[in-house]
Amino acid sequence: MKFISEPTRSINGNVDEAELKDEPMIHPSSNVMTACVGVNTRIWQYVVVLEGARIGADVNVCAHCYIEDDVVIGDRVTVKSGVYLWNGVRLENDVFIGPNVTFTNDKYPRSKGYPQDFIATVVEKGASVGAGAVLLPGITIGQGAMVGAGAVVTKSVPPYAIVAGSPARITGYVDGESLGSIETTDQSGFSNDAVSKLGVGGVTLHRLKIVHDMRGHLGVGEFTRDIPFSPKRYFFVFNVPSEKTRGEHAHHKCHQFLVCLVGGCAVVVDDGESRREVLLNSPDLGICLPPLTWSTQYKYSRDAVLLVLASDYYDADDYIRNYRDFLNIIGDRKKT
């Protein structure tokens, strides 16, 4: 282990990467008790690391941080200044923790009253937590997700979601390729063809007929004609609190057709490679999800009624509920 004694440079940037080879570098003003620090990792001024902590390679821990014993940090993680990682925190590879981000591990803290087990907080691969955010105990920040600066995160964040506010709500999703935020496209952005491809797996958009007359409005869809399967089941979703998400799963076999009869909601579809968000905000716009499409619905308007017609009866085994499993299945398919 080599201690840094020369004047440090910007922790964000332009250190000459060449001179950082194998040895972790630890600033002499710091108090690092663990021996488990990966290659090329740098720990800066006034940092405390307790004996049991495990820190990966190529990690950057900025000045004024504190890391307890039961903490695990992956490779290529950045921890900015003023971050205190308590027992139970897990930061996976490529995670970014902004300055003054606050972790917790006790729901109802009382001085000298310790819970039996500290509640773990997991920040999954590639996720970023913005400056000054506060994370309540027991939360998982999903793969690639992004927590906005100053957010107070009171429940787990799904993969690739963007959250902000106090309490934090999902405000969007991260684009698959660019890792920037993806724009929602509302129906005015689509062609008027009866059926058009969205560019994510086999997902199709469907323009449906709406007939207006003085006695009210009538919307129509025909199975195996407008909609490419014969339904065995319908369900509809309503009274969804506006900050809630639904879906967040894929199917092995089942096709689904979604149409928002009242109000609107956003549907994010993901084939494991690209992701796109569609705003179903008119009863003449349907979306057809083939099997192996990961889909999330959110941004429900207060009055939204989402009708779903499904090609199969309910079968718990047909659901893929874990995004990593989904990626694995997609990967396996491709190989074959």
Next chain:
Amino acid sequence: MKFISEPTRSINGNVDEAELKDEPMIHPSSNVMTACVGVNTRIWQYVVVLEGARIGADVNVCAHCYIEDDVVIGDRVTVKSGVYLWNGVRLENDVFIGPNVTFTNDKYPRSKGYPQDFIATVVEKGASVGAGAVLLPGITIGQGAMVGAGAVVTKSVPPYAIVAGSPARITGYVDGESLGSIETTDQSGFSNDAVSKLGVGGVTLHRLKIVHDMRGHLGVGEFTRDIPFSPKRYFFVFNVPSEKTRGEHAHHKCHQFLVCLVGGCAVVVDDGESRREVLLNSPDLGICLPPLTWSTQYKYSRDAVLLVLASDYYDADDYIRNYRDFLNIIGDRKKT
């Protein structure tokens, strides 16, 4: 023709029916120019009947009425005092016209400006028009319907409907057997069985599963399981003005399943013999209409969304849109 000269009795009632035999009786104070008056018909004081009018048997025309040339009155009709029947009025058998009921035959009347044809008004078999009602030109009051006292009727009234107000709205339907008003039954009046018979033809009520969770509510139905057919088509009805009716037809072959996802509406079902009204006001209540069920939907709440799943594609020839045709088809079926 015999004129009545003895003191008259209540025109509503208890005249000794025995003494009314064949001859129509016309009060000498009246001015009746037509010869076409049926047996047992009575015409009372100060009535004017023009030469071309045709009046059936067993009719009662009370004092102070006026009947123009191009008027046809069926058998067993009652016309109370202060009623003026203009050219174009047709009263079918068993009709009741209350006192001071006002007929019209010109939409934009101007003095000395006559429309090319006077617009006909038809009161169908067995209908009643309450006292003081006003009927706009060109209206048909359907078979067995009842117009409330003081109503201003601005459009046609379907068979067996009850209307009231200014302008008149449908407020209910007449019971098939008793000719009294039928009560609407809301879902709390039904059994909790998954499927129950309503007692009108093969109409069945269906209790559907609703799952509530923190992320919103979910309603489910399964085809050929919960719902006794496989749908070829769905449609949904929304933005229905509260005073409108929809339906008012039967199908030759198509089965339909109705569920009101949002808000509520009333469904009147009629198998040609009995009639019943059901309030679909909860998404866990569906109703299944087999072929040859005459059905009307009305009393839509402002926010109602009625989902209909149909066993067949749209086929104009499958619709029976005229109630009399429907009765005839039902009748033919019974004979065979």
Next chain:
Amino acid sequence: MKFISEPTRSINGNVDEAELKDEPMIHPSSNVMTACVGVNTRIWQYVVVLEGARIGADVNVCAHCYIEDDVVIGDRVTVKSGVYLWNGVRLENDVFIGPNVTFTNDKYPRSKGYPQDFIATVVEKGASVGAGAVLLPGITIGQGAMVGAGAVVTKSVPPYAIVAGSPARITGYVDGESLGSIETTDQSGFSNDAVSKLGVGGVTLHRLKIVHDMRGHLGVGEFTRDIPFSPKRYFFVFNVPSEKTRGEHAHHKCHQFLVCLVGGCAVVVDDGESRREVLLNSPDLGICLPPLTWSTQYKYSRDAVLLVLASDYYDADDYIRNYRDFLNIIGDRKKT
């Protein structure tokens, strides 16, 4: 009985009263079969009166009317043209029936289908029914009430109420002395004294303290201080449909204090001689009703909550529910 053969004059007006002495006058064009017609009563052109009808003195029946057997008309009644009085109609003394007023006696009329008993309609002493009004069967128009022209009256009208519209709603009350409509006084019309007399019996208005602070508003009343009795009971009235009236009774012994905590309602108070209407539309305005005050509450706003504090427990015998009984009790008191 004397028949009028000279040219008639305005039935509304300026006939030389001197020449109308004892004999009823009946126009020769009329067909009057009853012998029961009071002195000075005039019956004009083309009127039909059946044999059983009883008509009082000083009555005026205008042209084109019809009166059935089971009809009783009091003294000094006016019946304008185009009015047909069916079996069951009772017009008490001093009643005015406008032109084209329509009476009914059968709720669900069908031709040739008669109800077992015709439903009686009573127009009480001094009431007026405006031109073109329609009265549904079974209604009582209370003493001194006034039915607006064109109203469709679907339920009974309390004493001295003014009703209008289709269906008719109470829109005000008639002033006790002038028989004109009385104005509602809202709180801005009252003095700011803590207690002030209203000028109807011992009824008092009370200004109450309302304290506003940032945590909300607080209203206060103190018994035997602000409010001149100690309550044994409270009750509150809410969810009152805006067209409903409540109260319409007096108490023998009980004092009541009324304050409208939310929204507003009008309170009509009547000591048997004068009547006044107060709008309780602010929680700082209370009204205290001593015993033997006839009171009605109406014009409830949709959100009104009326709190009543009563000096006695509920006792059915303490209620005077009939206005005539109330007047009698008041009269008896005065004598003694």
Next chain:
Amino acid sequence: MKFISEPTRSINGNVDEAELKDEPMIHPSSNVMTACVGVNTRIWQYVVVLEGARIGADVNVCAHCYIEDDVVIGDRVTVKSGVYLWNGVRLENDVFIGPNVTFTNDKYPRSKGYPQDFIATVVEKGASVGAGAVLLPGITIGQGAMVGAGAVVTKSVPPYAIVAGSPARITGYVDGESLGSIETTDQSGFSNDAVSKLGVGGVTLHRLKIVHDMRGHLGVGEFTRDIPFSPKRYFFVFNVPSEKTRGEHAHHKCHQFLVCLVGGCAVVVDDGESRREVLLNSPDLGICLPPLTWSTQYKYSRDAVLLVLASDYYDADDYIRNYRDFLNIIGDRKKT
């Protein structure tokens, strides 16, 4: 005077006009006491006309009517059956009164209590009153106006207005040339030109610029550029009850520019020859009224705010408030 004794024919229609020459014809069953009846006028069965009534030429009074002394009827008037004309009624030339129309002449009628003067009701030239309508006392039905069947008219009706309902509201205006109802044109029906002529006098429509940005919307108008005068005064109208009309006047000299900033209202413009109705329902639509344009605004939405910019200060003498005066001034202009 000649009495009709032959069987009568339809009073609406096809009587051989040749045989109706000079003499009025009065049915022998009627009781007509006035000598003042114009040429070609026909009075049918069971009609009563008192001595003082004056009836014009070419009038048709159908069976079962009653006409008091202080009544004046112009030429070419039609009075259908069941109409009773009380003292104070004035029917100008070309008026149509439908069957069972009810007139009144006393606001708070009481039996034997007569008002000092009966309140006059005037139906102006060419107006029509639909069947079964009720007219409260003291009302004027303006020139060419049309009262819908069953309406209860509680206040005066402006020239050419169409009213309906209980109480009656203005629902439209009559087209100047065809005397049919005129359609309202909303802004989607207009060209997108910055300025376009409406075809009524010099009235112009103006498309205004609206700029939308994230900080809200901005509408702009420039004087002497977009708007052809420089304003000396602005005023705005708001909180207009939806059933009210405003305007109903023309100006001698003042130009006005109207734009509805919030909500919408309809503007009827009339140059004395043609009439058109425009719906101002968007802040980018203005209308410019040159002098001598008769204009009415109505159908205000609940939230409407109408901004008016005027070329002159307020001057009471600049207003023409009576439609007949307006027509005279227009007429005088043309001559010169």
Next chain:
Amino acid sequence: MKFISEPTRSINGNVDEAELKDEPMIHPSSNVMTACVGVNTRIWQYVVVLEGARIGADVNVCAHCYIEDDVVIGDRVTVKSGVYLWNGVRLENDVFIGPNVTFTNDKYPRSKGYPQDFIATVVEKGASVGAGAVLLPGITIGQGAMVGAGAVVTKSVPPYAIVAGSPARITGYVDGESLGSIETTDQSGFSNDAVSKLGVGGVTLHRLKIVHDMRGHLGVGEFTRDIPFSPKRYFFVFNVPSEKTRGEHAHHKCHQFLVCLVGGCAVVVDDGESRREVLLNSPDLGICLPPLTWSTQYKYSRDAVLLVLASDYYDADDYIRNYRDFLNIIGDRKKT
């Protein structure tokens, strides 16, 4: 004073308590200038404590903290990392301050502009302030209260309240015994007995009669029967902003009866030993508070109207407004 030089362990937990005896332990990397540090207190890395600060016994100050001169910390207090205690902060015994909690002492801070006196912030006995919370100057966090992570606290927090959000609102109360959050019980959780004991002192719940009829709803209560005292005063509370609390006091002698006539609010009752929260959300549910019951009302719905009937006139001396005084009085009573 002894300095810690051995590797530190988790500051949250499992240090061998046996080895912590009398001496405070101060990490050598810290800069502690006060001599006033209690026994067993530990001060960790990079902490600054100015000369005037007073720190109690058994306190734990984690790494990276800063404590100014005019700061007093009681016994058994925990201060987590990244907390800066400015002049004027008082932490009573058993307080927990989470990581990155931010204190302030100047309302409108300007560089180089100091207020005359820094505003004190007091965290009372046993209270906890969650991670990342921000406390505005001059606030008192009441005994046993709990501030949620990330809350921005803009005003004082009552004893045992739980607050969260930005700005912080009361979301619940802490249970007296378990120090967990207490659940609100709504009326469906109570027995239907007319009167039932709540288990907190003598507090009783009362089921009241509600009569529904077509003219509206009526709720009734009778004094000395339903309600165990005779009222001398009523007051009602309305227009309470939803985030406000009211009450927060006890009475020496006065009994109170509370019923929420419209909407709902939560009532927390506390007899000094146990605490319970009741949702008064129906006008048929009353709660009777005997003297010496500490009570708070909050969670007012927007439309709530809370009626309170009190057994005594207003007397400022009857109020116990300080929770500690209340506990003392309760304690004194028990002794005697």
Next chain:
Amino acid sequence: MKFISEPTRSINGNVDEAELKDEPMIHPSSNVMTACVGVNTRIWQYVVVLEGARIGADVNVCAHCYIEDDVVIGDRVTVKSGVYLWNGVRLENDVFIGPNVTFTNDKYPRSKGYPQDFIATVVEKGASVGAGAVLLPGITIGQGAMVGAGAVVTKSVPPYAIVAGSPARITGYVDGESLGSIETTDQSGFSNDAVSKLGVGGVTLHRLKIVHDMRGHLGVGEFTRDIPFSPKRYFFVFNVPSEKTRGEHAHHKCHQFLVCLVGGCAVVVDDGESRREVLLNSPDLGICLPPLTWSTQYKYSRDAVLLVLASDYYDADDYIRNYRDFLNIIGDRKKT
């Protein structure tokens, strides 16, 4: 440079200013690499300052701060504990940064993914950022502005604005002289004179006539009479999201007259020396802004419609959009 070795005292206050002369003082526990530190500046414990940072005179950097290379700090700035200043931060003279304030310089931070340029954050002269606030990248905090404790600032803050909340909204403005918050004055606080001076430059308030009648309300203003210029242009602003501000500019020549026809908004006027806020919440209150008045409008109610009448056509060159330019122009005027 002189290092401080004696025990430090309160950083907020009462250090003997006499002993702070020319030399900056740097605590020996700190790691300060720049040589660019102004006179009298103090840098306290455990502070890291990188080599490129430039720090002005009389600055106070409290314990536990971190300052990167590309940071510039003016004179008389205070930086409280726990503040980390990243590349791109600029603090102008007299700025106050509260404890735990969090700066950011990357919108979508990812570990090991650096943006091409870090986004600058500028805190202008005399502004204060309250404790615990979070500033998103790229924001400018305007001169003299004040960011409330705990605010999450997502966009730039105008000069002298006060912002609070998450996300931060403008809640008020700072008073020009006292630098305290200025109170909004609503119309009830103004005289009833037709015109009154506000005390800020030549700004005048105008009482306008509002006429209420049964047909709605009418507001009037007359140019060159009520309003001291003749308009060449009108515009109106509506649909302004409640958190938005508009205006924020002055004019060289144009006069403007503002009246809020519907709803309300606050207008802040500033003549470069004094500032005042007026609530335009009634259509009878107008405000006239002469040239060289800096004005901002905010606190728009949801339904606000603000009408502006301007003395000139739109001319981009007439706008002064930068507050510093405005101050300079005002200053130049004064000199001449």
